Amino acid sequence: MPLIRLDKVSVAFGAKPLMDQIDFQIDPGERVALVGLNGAGKSTLLKVIGGHQSTDSGEFWCDPACRIAELPQAMPAADERTVRQVVSEGLADVVRLREAYDELASQADGADLAKLEVLQHQIEARDGWHLEQRVQKILERLDLPGDKLMSQLSGGWRRRAALGAALVQEPQLLLLDEPTNHLDIETIEWLEQQLMSFTGGLLFISHDRALVEKLSTRIVELDRGQLTSFPGSYTTYLVQKEKLLEEEERHNALFDKRLAQEETWIRQGIKARRTRNEGRVRALKAMRNERSDRRNRQGKANFNLEEAKKSGKIVAELTGVSHAYDGRSLISNLDFMLQRGDRVGLIGPNGAGKSTLLNILLGKLEPENGTVRVGTNLKVAYFDQLRSQLDMEKSVMDNIAQGRESIELNGRQRHLISYLGDFLFAPERARTPVKALSGGECNRVMLAKLFSQPANILVLDEPTNDLDIETLELLEEILLDFDGTVLLVSHDRSFLDNVVTSTLAFEGQGYVREYVGGYNDWLRQRPEQTALTKGKSQAKAVDSKPEAVATPEPAAKNKKKLSYKLQRELDGLPALMEAAEQALESLQEETAAADFYQQDHQVVTDKLAALQAQEQKVEELMERWVELEAMQED
Template structure:
């Protein structure tokens, strides 16, 4: 059964075309992911469906009895409303009918009896007599405390309350705009399961590639005003989209070649204007009109890090570090060494202490007990998910360059307008105050500011929020090429898998355990009973200085053939990871050959009788080469494990 249909729909804001004669149909039971670049108009499309926005041309048909509910991208305000009131607000029309009915029961005239009969039919049609039961059912299903106020709740729980207001309507079509924003990984997986069990139609926008892959039965792409439906999974969509873009590029190249030939012909002079060539001239004019109407695909963002000189080999060393706030233990007897080149992901529920640990590592917070040794020559660039480093009243230019006309990137001066163009800001847009930007644009401004500062230590707190998927993948490539140290807080499971080499998992009661690899690697290595929940007692021992804890490697996990604890999506490695895997055997062979050469040199009988400084230099090279071979081997095993688990 069709729930909704767009017929020849068009909408523009000034010169920006959102929809151009678009067609769309959503069937009952479909779970469709809406994808497109930032600014393409995805949120506007949801507003068209819900009726908040009207089209310039065309029509929107909605099934007469279909109920449409929406979860907005913005969180509910942290005010004094109770959770019960928020959930019940989803049935505001039903509540109004009940109140009107109750008021009429106080009257005894014939007119009131007639109106009561009419209201009774309306309430029966919307199941209004079971209002309280529906609210209680949703509260229990979402594990919400009805008496808590929104001011008492974290962002994740406010998001859950807003979802309750949508689900209590028993919608036939549910619209979700970035539903995973402000949720930790455990809450994201809970929401994913909840939506898999939802029986109505679903149209959602999300930058979380794992959620899209696991949840969507089809993809709707909004690209340059056109809506295109791709049946199947997200990975299947990527394959089809790549083929379409290749075909589009080939067609445009042929068109441009023909247009260039005709332009050369017309410039030959009077012969082109003879009567017998009038048809060719008219054809050229038609080609020019067609070329002028072509809407080019928005360019992808392109940017590079301004890397500072290398830091010391040690970034930070924590021994027996403990931190607590009031009666809550945040860190307990933590031993951790961060070395140059580490890419560490922090995983844990909201409020578990990830930001606290970052402050300890950076020296911004003194622990209650334990010792912290800090490295040398550290140049820190910090990405703040709250965007506190941006001044909303200042323009993008002023926020990034401080009013200067140029920025220095890797020793080369670049004009600020040219630099911001790499982050998809036009010259006009670059002069816009930050307060007028969308969430995705604000994050691109933060990245532009971050990457304009020389750094050898990146601290990234939820950098993926509101970024489109193409920009996410570019950010991954930049971070993989970065030779410094990365500390990453993210709830994006794919991003963690693709970027980090180890994870710090907050397992409750101050226990922080380190695991090799990314999120999926942690799932394979963790004990089955461990839950990432600070409110539950952790069954793992706390690290102490006297205990030697061996972190299981990916190879160990494969050798033991431990089954994955959580459901993994069936997909191929991404292009960049596959390319990295393909290049690793050659890199390993070269690195092992160099290691063998150094070992042979050290094994010569008169090696230690040579100059002491030269001996020390070669031994240092040997140590570095051994570490390089080990790192390459671990990365190869990690990628092989990812590939085998997804095959």
């Protein structure tokens, strides 16, 4: 039995339908990722399910026994509430029932016994007499400091408290809207583990491709008012979606060709009109209506960088650099050289010192110890995740224009309206105040401002927040084609893996170390214990100044000799893995075919089950190969 179901639901704002007679349901235990372009209506769908948005038509049904909890996109306030109070607010209705019961019971002679009995039954139905124990259980499960004030916690820990407020409700369905925004990688991976262990249903919106790949059991896409389900992983979804778009383009091209032929026929001379077939005329009218009603897919953003003349070969050179803040060592004895063309990612917990190091590299901050040599001819463009460079009261155009009607990009003049069109701003939207834009639109304004100025160094501080996945992928392509230098602070693991050539990891106690490659390359090379892998609370107070401790180089590993049986198994695994991957690819192509879902329901169900089983088999073979390889090492 499903937890919730939508039948023929429609929601429109103005003339634009966000949902056009969609059908959707979530079953117990499903983890469903909701994807789509910015503005497609994803958050609106979550509001419908959460009971905050009414529908224009259709039916929304929820299992009466299903409790729905939400982890909102907005971070909880850094106020004077304790963490325990924030978690307890998840049971606000139970708290109110308890307070009403206590107040009524305190009226010694005038107590209404009938009302007391009703309140008692309501409290028992919600297990309200054990409220304190339930809150304590969640605090222990999430390792939350119950007595600390929210104002003492980082954003990541406030997010943990918000998750506690949702989980304490013991929901059957949990709704999450961009849960990883502004979280560091350590907290994102902790959140992944918590959600993987959640036994209820999940519906979540996220641009974090690594999270979607690991967490989801099904992808659902909201596109031009229609909801399409793609069973399987995110990788499978990408293959299936590409096939569907190719088929749509072929269908539209054939339709447009046939419509053009009919338009030619209707305009022929007097002889043709005498023999005109009235049925054919009606069919043409219907084709015209169908064409006018067609909702074309929103165009992709299409932007390019205005590149400045090359900087010097050495952009910055740090020798023995150390820096502390408020008695805490952020950087300790760092030697590092940044050269032209490097694309460097900075990873570490929030507050570890990434922004401090950026300012030192750019010559904006003098370190407490060590020397910094900054290169020549540096033209820096800076993306600020706090959007402090935007005037929220001014329009999009005024923020970019700076008194100009056109801008010069790589030697060619572009009108601002045309330029902003590359960032998916229609003329009327370009004249809208920035304060009225969505988070994703604000980030596109930031990118438009960033790329309108000549630069040979790009400094990007969390550029991926709120961007839809298609814009993310385009930004990746732009950065890969950029001939200058890129400094990137990001908690998006896929983005780091796809863009950077090396990584500076903040590993605790001021220790910063460079690794070749992106995030997953760092995972393979890192020491066993670092600030990113210990999972220690950043919320707990540090009473003494930490000493800088050098992390030893990992020792070279010697190979152990496996038993004959295990060695035979290891030798045979590559062939098995290759065959399994080929079988998986074949199933992916079959389920991505345009007519796949037109087959008998049982055939479709069996094939999708086979696809899921084959994905599991490939994963198990890979895990076994890694396990046997590890057994050869000391």
